[in-house]
Every structure is written in structure tokens, then in C-alpha cells.
Amino acid sequence: DTEVTQTPKHLVMGMTNKKSLKCEQHMGHRAMYWYKQKAKKPPELMFVYSYEKLSINESVPSRFSPECPNSSLLNLHLHALQPEDSALYLCASSVGERGRGQPYEQYFGPGTRLTVT
Amino acid sequence: GNSVTQMEGPVTLSEEAFLTINCTYTATGYPSLFWYVQYPGEGLQLLLKATKADDKGSNKGFEATYRKETTSFHLEKGSVQVSDSAVYFCALSPSGGYNKLIFGAGTRLAVHP
Numbered sequence: 664d665t666e667v668t669q670t671p672k673h674l675v676m677g678m679t680n681k682k683s684l685k686c687e688q689h690m691g692h693r694a695m696y697w698y699k700q701k702a703k704k705p706p707e708l709m710f711v712y713s714y715e716k717l718s719i720n721e722s723v724p725s726r727f728s729p730e731c732p733n734s735s736l737l738n739l740h741l742h743a744l745q746p747e748d749s750a751l752y753l754c755a756s757s758v759g760e761r762g763r764g765q766p767y768e769q770y771f772g773p774g775t776r777l778t779v780t
Numbered sequence: 781g782n783s784v785t786q787m788e789g790p791v792t793l794s795e796e797a798f799l800t801i802n803c804t805y806t807a808t809g810y811p812s813l814f815w816y817v818q819y820p821g822e823g824l825q826l827l828l829k830a831t832k833a834d835d836k837g838s839n840k841g842f843e844a845t846y847r848k849e850t851t852s853f854h855l856e857k858g859s860v861q862v863s864d865s866a867v868y869f870c871a872l873s874p875s876g877g878y879n880k881l882i883f884g885a886g887t888r889l890a891v892h893p
Contacts, residue, residue, distance in 0.1 A: 705869055705883030753823055757879060766812050766873040769881060771823040
């Protein structure tokens with residue numbers, strides 16, 4: 664099973680709402696990632712979790728709050744978002760970050776399309 | 781710094797035509813290189829990868845060779861199909877540090893029957 668699942672598929676929220684995105688993998692991977700992808704642009708890394716600990720935050724605003732409750736699950740909590748935060752949010756996972764000096768390949772989920780009104 | 785430059789699209793081809801999508805990179809050391817494909821409304825799928833100079837990655841008829849001397853990783857396919865229509869992203873992961881993918885802008889491919 665090489666699947667990363669994400670829920671919900673679509674989400675519309677107001678600027679005062681609190682919502683969460685969920686990502687799950689059952690491949691035994693120990694590194695998980697959140698990316699943001701605007702229309703017609705490449706994905707941009709937001710956060711990296713390694714062994715359930717946050718290892719990288721790419722200077723993401725605090726209105727985005729990641730959480731890794733266990734090795735299979737990654738959440739992204741959203742609060743007080745702005746319309747410009749509307750995007751496709753992609754989750755990815757990999758075996759680990761690096762093995763024998765080489766990066767492990769990342770497997771992506773289908774994404775959650777978020778619209779902030 | 782690290783960066784990836786891809787040819788601008790869209791690339792429009794007829795079925796069974798030869799495909800080349802150019803990708804060049806700037807990086808220190810020996811990055812790993814990847815091609816990802818994104819079909820409409822979907823996430824990214826890893827198409828192929830290469831981790832050292834002169835490595836050739838291949839998958840589903842697509843190929844790319846890691847050329848250190850020209851800092852390039854061009855994607856090729858001998859005969860494209862309508863089902864290959866998608867956006868293709870070239871990406872690198874820098875040597876050392878954490879596992880970060882740096883993507884090119886993406887190239888949209890449209891294949892017509």
C-alpha cells in the first residue's frame with residue numbers, strides 16, 4: 664500500500680472559522696510533510712515532521728498549526744485564515760528523511776482544496 | 781542558492797510524437813533529482829529519480845539522465861499518448877540537510893489524438 668490519504672477533499676471556510684486538514688499513511692513512513700500549492704504554481708514546503716517531531720517550519724504564519732499525533736497521522740489546524748490562503752494543500756510522506764546520505768522519495772496525497780471566503 | 785528551471789509550457793504534441801521537457805538546476809554539491817507528474821485534480825506522483833551523476837531514471841517509457849557537467853535532467857519519452865497530458869515538475873533535493881524538495885515552475889503537456 665503506497666497510498667497517502669487526505670480529508671476532506673474540498674473545504675470552504677470563513678475567515679473566522681477553525682478547521683483541520685487530515686493526512687494519513689499506513690506505509691510505516693516516519694517523515695511527513697505539508698505543502699501548499701497555488702494555482703499554476705509548484706508546491707511550496709510548509710512543515711516537515713520526522714519521527715513525530717516538527718523538524719522544519721518554513722516560516723509559516725501561526726494561523727497554520729501542524730500536529731502529528733502518531734506516526735501515521737498528520738493534521739493541519741487552520742484558524743483566522745485569509746483569502747490568499749486559498750490553495751491546494753498537499754501532504755506527503757517518506758520512509759525517513761535520509762538514508763545513506765540520500766533523500767528518501769516522497770509520496771504525495773491527492774490534496775485538500777481549500778477556499779477561504 | 782538551490783533552484784530549478786524548466787522550459788515554459790504549454791507543450792502541445794500529437795499522439796506518438798517525441799517529447800523533451802528541459803530542466804536545469806543550480807545547487808551546491810550533489811543533489812538528488814526527480815520528475816513528478818500531476819494529473820488534473822490530483823496530487824503529485826513520482827515519475828522517476830536519479831541520485832548521482834550519469835544515473836538514468838526511467839519509468840513508464842519516460843527517461844531522464846543526471847548530467848552534472850551541464851547541470852541538467854531533461855525528461856524524454858519516445859512516443860507520447862493522450863493519457864500523458866499533465867503537468868510535469870522537475871525537482872531537486874539538496875545534498876545534506878533536511879529532505880526538502882525544490883520544484884521548478886512546472887510544464888504543462890497537452891497531447892492530442
